[in-house]
Amino acid sequence: MFLNLDPVYWIMMGPVMILAIYAQIKVHTTFTNFSRVPTRRGLTGAQAAERVLKDAGIEDVEVKEVDGFLSDHYDPKARTLNLSPGVYRGNSVSAVGVAAHEAGHAMQHAHGYLAMKVRSFVVPAASIGSWVAIPLIFLGAILHTLGLIKLGIVFFTAVVIFQIVTLPVEFNASTRAKAALMNSGVVTTEEEAAGVRKVLSAAAMTYVAATMAAVMQLLYLVLSLSGSRDE
Numbered sequence: 001m002f003l004n005l006d007p008v009y010w011i012m013m014g015p016v017m018i019l020a021i022y023a024q025i026k027v028h029t030t031f032t033n034f035s036r037v038p039t040r041r042g043l044t045g046a047q048a049a050e051r052v053l054k055d056a057g058i059e060d061v062e063v064k065e066v067d068g069f070l071s072d073h074y075d076p077k078a079r080t081l082n083l084s085p086g087v088y089r090g091n092s093v094s095a096v097g098v099a100a101h102e103a104g105h106a107m108q109h110a111h112g113y114l115a116m117k118v119r120s121f122v123v124p125a126a127s128i129g130s131w132v133a134i135p136l137i138f139l140g141a142i143l144h145t146l147g148l149i150k151l152g153i154v155f156f157t158a159v160v161i162f163q164i165v166t167l168p169v170e171f172n173a174s175t176r177a178k179a180a181l182m183n184s185g186v187v188t189t190e191e192e193a194a195g196v197r198k199v200l201s202a203a204a205m206t207y208v209a210a211t212m213a214a215v216m217q218l219l220y221l222v223l224s225l226s227g228s229r230d231e
Contacts, residue, residue, distance in 0.1 A: 008223070012216050020209040023202075030202035031070065034094040034195045035086060040188050045087040045099035052103040052180040053081070061106045065089070072098050074105035076120065081106055093187075093195035100181050101200055104173030107180075115168045126162035129155035137221060146225070153221050160218045163211040170207050174200040 043051065049063045063081045065088040066072075072083050081102050087095045108116045133156035140148030178196055181187040187196060 009220055012220050013213065016209065016213040016216050020213055023205040023209040027202040027206050030199055031094045034199050035090060035092045037093045037195055038091050039093060039096055039186065039192055041186055042091050043096060043186055044089055044091050045083055045095035046089070048096040048181070048186045049081055049083065049099040049103045051184045051186055052100050053106060055180065055184045056107050056110070058106055058110050072102050074102045074109070076109045093192055094199050096181060096186050097177065097196035097199040100177035100186070101173050101203070103180065104176035107176050108169065108173060113172065115165055115172065119162065119165045119169055122158060122162045122165060125158035129158040133159060149225055153225065156218055156221065160214045163214045167207055167211055170204055174204060
């Protein structure tokens with residue numbers, strides 16, 4: 001029942017897999033397109049992030065450059081805002097949009113945003129679940145041990161909860177970013193603002209797709225477990 005050859009699995013997961021692929025293509029092409037469009041102010045992503053943080057009264061977050069493509073993230077433990085080379089050094093609409101989004105996470109942390117607190121609380125269980133859930137489920141299926149399958153589903157549920165809570169965190173960070181870029185004068189025209197919205201919307205689609213995939217996979221596992229009980 002837990003094999004990927006199960007047609008029910010593909011009926012449930014096929015559409016969200018297609019959405020996930022589309023989302024990845026969309027975010028890559030949108031970021032690339034607007035990375036060719038410089039802002040009038042000419043600030044780099046690093047400078048934009050520093051400006052947004054300063055205007056928000058946040059002075060204890062370091063803006064750093066890290067390797068990778070779109071590897072940008074905020075580390076609340078280290079209090080660092082980590083930007084990929086194209087974002088850190090770029091002065092494009094894409095660069096300032098992504099940088100401000102990550103600064104939005106720093107603002108959430110500084111202001112005690114509830115959804116971010118919940119996500120941080122779930123992180124340990126979700127991290128473990130991402131490693132052990134599927135192996136436990138497959139092992140339980142092979143050994144015909146419902147206890148292992150149930151335990152795997154519990155761990156996978158933590159992953160799903162993390163994905164669900166991530167959505168408001170990411171959407172809110174983008175909302176903060178768009179407002180901060182305009183208020184700080186990093187973005188000065190409606191065309192630039194529209195570009196930022198497109199870049200951040202494309203990025204948000206990847207989180208939506210990941211959440212839908214996780215929810216559908218959990219639903220499939222629960223239905224499979226229910227079917228195995230009836231056999």
